[in-house]
Amino acid sequence: MANTSLKGNPVELAGNEINVGDKAPIVNVVAQNLSDVQVGGKAQIIVVVPSLDTAVCAAETRKFNEEAAKTDAEVVVVSMDLPFAMGRFCTTEGIENLTVGSDFRNKDFANAYGVLIKDGPLAGVTCRAIFVTNAEGTVTYKEICPEITEEPNYEAALAAIN
Numbered sequence: 001m002a003n004t005s006l007k008g009n010p011v012e013l014a015g016n017e018i019n020v021g022d023k024a025p026i027v028n029v030v031a032q033n034l035s036d037v038q039v040g041g042k043a044q045i046i047v048v049v050p051s052l053d054t055a056v057c058a059a060e061t062r063k064f065n066e067e068a069a070k071t072d073a074e075v076v077v078v079s080m081d082l083p084f085a086m087g088r089f090c091t092t093e094g095i096e097n098l099t100v101g102s103d104f105r106n107k108d109f110a111n112a113y114g115v116l117i118k119d120g121p122l123a124g125v126t127c128r129a130i131f132v133t134n135a136e137g138t139v140t141y142k143e144i145c146p147e148i149t150e151e152p153n154y155e156a157a158l159a160a161i162n
Helices: 055-068 083-093 108-113 154-161
Strands: 004-006 009-011 027-030 036-039 044-048 074-079 099-102 129-133 139-144
Touching (some): 027 099, 055 074
Antiparallel strands (some): 004 009, 129 139
């Protein structure tokens, strides 16, 4: 299983580990209007964050919103935030170029992609990760951020979709 940490303390992840070359699981998450959003099975940048209600997650989502306007790939940000909170965040921040999806109902996404934090103060939410999938739904890029409080490698993730 991939390693990550929270402020230098190791954090264990639960779920299925997905790697480059694997078919990405197709999972539905909940959109801000409570409809289903499909993750996997098509060209996507899947941005996984613990909560949009933190400075790092908010900055990362703003950055991917900017970049989403420049690519044909669908960008989906997945967290455990409630759909209403995600909607409020998108309205306040002017997020219009990407889709937000909540995995709050049964953590299907977090378990399918191996990004569920199993222990520590953030147990039950997702770690910080990026998955890029091609049109066939195969994972072409994966980053489990080594430190949950730090932003991902944007350049590498964006290069993987092009």
